[in-house]
Amino acid sequence: MVAAAVRYLSWFAVVIVLGLGMVAMLGSSGCVVVRAHQRGHLAKRAMVDDRATGESRFAEHERGSREGAEGGTGQPGGGCGCN
Amino acid sequence: MRLQLTLAAAIALGTLGGATPARGDGTLAMRGVYYKERATRVMQPMLDGMFDAGAHGIISGHLLVDAITSASTSSGAANAAGFTERRYEGGVGYAHELGVVTLAGDAKISTESDYRSIYTGARAQIELGQKNTVLGLGGGISFDTVSAAAAQGPAMPTLRCDAAHPAEPSCPLDVYAMYASASQILGPNAVIGLSVDLSTLHGDQSNPYRQAIAGEVLVSERHPTRRTREALAASARYYLAPTGTTVIGAYRYYRDSWQVHAHTPELRIVQEAGPDIDASVRYRYYTQDGAYFFRDRYPPDDAAMTQYVSDDVKLSDFTGHTLEAKLGVLGEAFELDGRWAGARFEGILEYVVQHNRFGNAVIAHVALTIPFEY
Numbered sequence: 079m080v081a082a083a084v085r086y087l088s089w090f091a092v093v094i095v096l097g098l099g100m101v102a103m104l105g106s107s108g109c110v111v112v113r114a115h116q117r118g119h120l121a122k123r124a125m126v127d128d129r130a131t132g133e134s135r136f137a138e139h140e141r142g143s144r145e146g147a148e149g150g151t152g153q154p155g156g157g158c159g160c161n
Numbered sequence: 162m163r164l165q166l167t168l169a170a171a172i173a174l175g176t177l178g179g180a181t182p183a184r185g186d187g188t189l190a191m192r193g194v195y196y197k198e199r200a201t202r203v204m205q206p207m208l209d210g211m212f213d214a215g216a217h218g219i220i221s222g223h224l225l226v227d228a229i230t231s232a233s234t235s236s237g238a239a240n241a242a243g244f245t246e247r248r249y250e251g252g253v254g255y256a257h258e259l260g261v262v263t264l265a266g267d268a269k270i271s272t273e274s275d276y277r278s279i280y281t282g283a284r285a286q287i288e289l290g291q292k293n294t295v296l297g298l299g300g301g302i303s304f305d306t307v308s309a310a311a312a313q314g315p316a317m318p319t320l321r322c323d324a325a326h327p328a329e330p331s332c333p334l335d336v337y338a339m340y341a342s343a344s345q346i347l348g349p350n351a352v353i354g355l356s357v358d359l360s361t362l363h364g365d366q367s368n369p370y371r372q373a374i375a376g377e378v379l380v381s382e383r384h385p386t387r388r389t390r391e392a393l394a395a396s397a398r399y400y401l402a403p404t405g406t407t408v409i410g411a412y413r414y415y416r417d418s419w420q421v422h423a424h425t426p427e428l429r430i431v432q433e434a435g436p437d438i439d440a441s442v443r444y445r446y447y448t449q450d451g452a453y454f455f456r457d458r459y460p461p462d463d464a465a466m467t468q469y470v471s472d473d474v475k476l477s478d479f480t481g482h483t484l485e486a487k488l489g490v491l492g493e494a495f496e497l498d499g500r501w502a503g504a505r506f507e508g509i510l511e512y513v514v515q516h517n518r519f520g521n522a523v524i525a526h527v528a529l530t531i532p533f534e535y
Contacts, residue, residue, distance in 0.1 A: 111293055116349045119400040123489075124407035124431035125352060128441065130507065132192040132207050132223070133526060140196060144519055146449050146475045147415035147423035149340075149358035149392030 184535060187212025192528035198513075199520035200232035212535065217258040225250045227273075246311060248273035252280075261288045265299075275310040275369070278303055282338075293346045297356075300339035307332045309369035322365050323386050334364030350400040358392040373470040376461030383470050385454075389418040405433035415449075421476065423449035437494035445483040452476040474518045481515040505530045 112120070119125060129137075142148050189210050196203040207225035214220045227248035254267030262285065269280040284299025308331035309318040319328035338360035346352050364386055372379040396411040409429040416422045424447075431441040454469035455476040492504040509526035 111291055112346045112349055113291065117346075119350050119402060120346060120352060122400060122407065122433075124409070124433075124439065124441075125398050125400055128407075128409070128429070128431055128439075130190060130192070130209070130528060130530065131211075131221075132190055132209050132225075132528065133507075133509070135223070135225075136192075136194050136205060136207075136526070140524065144475065144513075144515065144522070145423070145447060145481070146419075146421040146452065147390075147392065147413075147417075147425070147447075149338075149360060149390055149394075149413075149415060 185213030185215075186532065186534055188530055188532050190528060190530040192507075192526060195525045196522065197524075198522035202230045204228045212533075214255070219256045221254040221256075221267075223250075223252050244311060246273055248276075261292075262286070273311075275308045275312075276305065278305040280304075280336075295342075295344045297342040298340075300337075303336040303338075305334040305336065305364070307334055307365050307369065312370060318369065320365060320369050321381070321383070332365035334362060334366060336360055336362050350402065352398050354394075354396045356394045358390070358394075360390045362388040362390070367471075368473065371472045373459055373472040374457075375459040375470055378461075380459075380470055382472055383468070384473075385419065385469055387418070391416055407431040419452040419454070419476070421449055421452050423447065435494075437491040439489045441485075441487045441489075443483070443485040443487070445485075447481040447483070449479065451478040477517055479515065479517040481513060483511060483513045485509065485511040500532055500534075503532045 138148075187210065190208070192207050192209070194203070194205040194207070196205070205225055205227050207223060209221070209223045211219060211221040227250070228245075229248065230245045248271060250269065250271040252267060252269035254265060256263055256265035264283075264285050266283045267281070269278075271278040271280075280301060280303040282299060282301025284297060286295060286297040288295050307320065309320060312318050319330055320332050321328050322332035338358065340356060340358040342354065342356035344352060344354040365384075366386065366388060367382040367384040369381075371382045373382055392413055392415045394411065394413040396409065398407060398409045400407050407430070409427075409431070411425075411427040411429075413425040414423070415425070425445065427443065427445040429441055429443040431439055433439050452471065455471050455473070455478075459468070459470050487507065487509045490506045491502070492506075493502040497504070505528075507526065507528040507530070509524070509528075511524040513522040513524070515521060
């Protein structure tokens with residue numbers, strides 16, 4: 079059963095390692111460094127996160143009760159009897 | 162609900178009314194959401210607070226009430242009998258900054274007549290390359306209890322938590338989740354993000370009120386008691402300086418051990434209209450395959466109860482489209498002074514087209530976020 083679980087999750091682990099590795103490499107290699115004084119546009123609300131906590135929470139809850147897919151936000155799916 | 166809103170207002174006024182020297186900043190957000198689909202209406206008032214705790218800490222918390230009126234407890238079932246129910250949820254969180262590393266933890270409890278959930282989670286985040294790269298790792302555990310307490314009739318029905326055990330008044334559902342995320346600045350106007358979520362659910366995942374058609378009779382829903390879910394999400398944001406426009410693209414791929422696969426691309430455009438007003442539009446497409454055991458109609462039920470049966474619309478094959486318009490206005494646009502100048506008003510209108518038995522839905526938000534010092 080453990081072997082089956084590992085096999086099932088293996089491609090996903092590869093994606094995680096590759097994705098995070100790629101981003102870490104980009105960040106640490108110095109090829110892209112935007113300094114603090116150049117970040118005026120990056121600090122704008124729409125560039126950081128244009129959704130309030132309550133808005134995102136309701137959206138996740140509502141989708142969890144209507145759609146079969148959950149996740150992508152870093153929170154478990156428990157919390158209501160929406161089955 | 163009126164009592165909760167009065168309490169929320171009292172907390173808000175108490176927080177805002179302090180005259181002592183300021184020790185930190187915070188925000189208080191009040192939001193009301195209205196949701197309506199063919200057979201269900203939900204009203205959800207909520208209160209979110211966030212404030213500094215010392216030089217390196219942030220405390221957050223929320224309270225909400227879900228007031229649900231539905232044609233049926235069985236969430237979309239054809240054999241509907243109306244009901245009204247309330248769900249209460251509260252949560253707290255704390256984040257502490259230690260140089261380039263931030264550590265955080267949060268907890269949440271949610272309760273309604275037939276479902277209770279207790280969640281706790283932790284996460285760590287590190288900033289690299291002069292904050293050009295941010296990596297995050299987190300996890301959480303949720304212990305839920307499911308019953309059929311909202312059933313109508315003189316006696317409370319019992320549940321078969323799994324085929325190997327006798328019926329019980331309630332069943333456990335445990336959720337273990339972890340996630341990893343990364344974001345990278347690509348230039349003065351561009352940032353990308355990537356996240357991966359994994360979760361595994363152990364326990365009763367059937368709706369205790371819903372029944373599927375097997376042969377010529379109705380049988381109680383029986384879902385597998387284990388489910389492993391995986392989601393991979395990517396996003397990109399680009400700011401067009403000449404027009405003050407932000408373009409946000411996102412995509413999520415999802416799959417699980419019940420063989421539900423879903424694709425969710427999304428596009429948002431946020432337009433600044435001066436320093437105090439922003440407006441946005443959003444389009445989201447959603448498509449999924451059905452679970453391997455989902456059928457519109459099943460063959461006659463087998464006595465050993467080894468067959469999974471479901472009447473859950475969420476496990477069928479369907480597509481959906483979401484259109485949203487949003488307006489955000491700061492108090493300064495109305496020439497307000499002091500903290501009210503930084504207060505933000507938000508209005509959101511969303512329309513969901515969904516090709517299944519749930520039908521289309523309308524969602525509306527009204528929110529006010531007020532900054533404060535204490």
